[in-house]
Amino acid sequence: MAESLGSNEVTFRLSRCRQSVPRSRAALHAVLGGWGVDQDVLESAELMLSELVTNALRVRVPNDRQVGVRIARLLEDGLLRLEVSDAGSGRPEVRAPGDDETGGRGLLLVEALAHRWGVEKRAGGIGKTVWAELKAPDIVAEPVGREVAAVMVRPGQQVRAWGKWRAVRTVRTESYAAGGLAIVLGLGEGPALRVHAAEPLTVRDDSVPSARERGEGTPG
Structure with a gap:
């Protein structure tokens, strides 16, 4: 499922099905475990990625359009970056749902956990990419042997x-x-x-x- 692009980033695609959310978390856990990320950062990243993937799966596009995920470490800045891309139009916005609403809190959670986040046009294709960054000072470069x-x-x-x-x-x-x-x-x-x-x-x-x-x- 995952494609490594060097030691500092991993990308993979997800089918538009319910199982893709836990699959994305499992992939993230495996990647961050290899990067030596602190447990608190790992837990926050799992929550954020789950919300971003869930939102992308809800976008109204043909079922054959997959969701793209990119996990990257920005060593110079001490940041972990998560990107989730979909083929849908529009721009997601943070909502303030009422107490009786069961959904709509995904981006609210991302905004609370992220160091910064945003939305940009999908590179090389239709749709958009929602990205979020977490401070992760314990991320280290691959040791030189x-x-x-x-x-x-x-x-x-x-x-x-x-x-x-x-x-x-x-x-x-x-x-x-x-x-x-x-x-x-x-x-x-x-x-x-x-x-x-x-x-x-x-x-x-x-x-x-x-x-x-x-x-x-x-x-x-």
């Missing part, structure tokens, strides 16, 4: 294994039955990694902690 032979890896470094950076806790050597040296890395999570001593691995010297790990943004 370097490639070394497995025999050069040391405890305290981070190694790229199974699609994630993992802390190296222990390093030991073993001999293969057929001859040659194996390196066994004990990792902070997941099984140990056993590779040939000469196999190249991507490592970095330290981790980039999230705001929660740094002890920031936590109520006293």
Whole structure:
């Protein structure tokens, strides 16, 4: 469903059906989990995306017109940006529904949670894009690693294994039955990694902690 456009944004399309709202939340959760976003930001983003997708699904357009979603991190500004595009005309506005009304509060919630939000013409097509940004100071850039032979890896470094950076806790050597040296890395999570001593691995010297790990943004 999702299409990655580099490490800083993901786009995907949703069918015009009720299941698309929980699917959008699941995709968002997976993306933000990989970006190290704080739990409070994650929860606000899920609420905002749910409302934006719900509004887009209510637009009166042919059923074959899909809803587009873009999730991006703006590293320099410390912002998370959500975009939801539909093929409908018009411009959504914040309403103030009465106490007896059950709907109409979606954009009111977005306005309350977002750092800023807006509507613009859909790029390269008919319709519009509703976007919202959240302050997310714990968003970090993808760490830069370097490639070394497995025999050069040391405890305290981070190694790229199974699609994630993992802390190296222990390093030991073993001999293969057929001859040659194996390196066994004990990792902070997941099984140990056993590779040939000469196999190249991507490592970095330290981790980039999230705001929660740094002890920031936590109520006293």
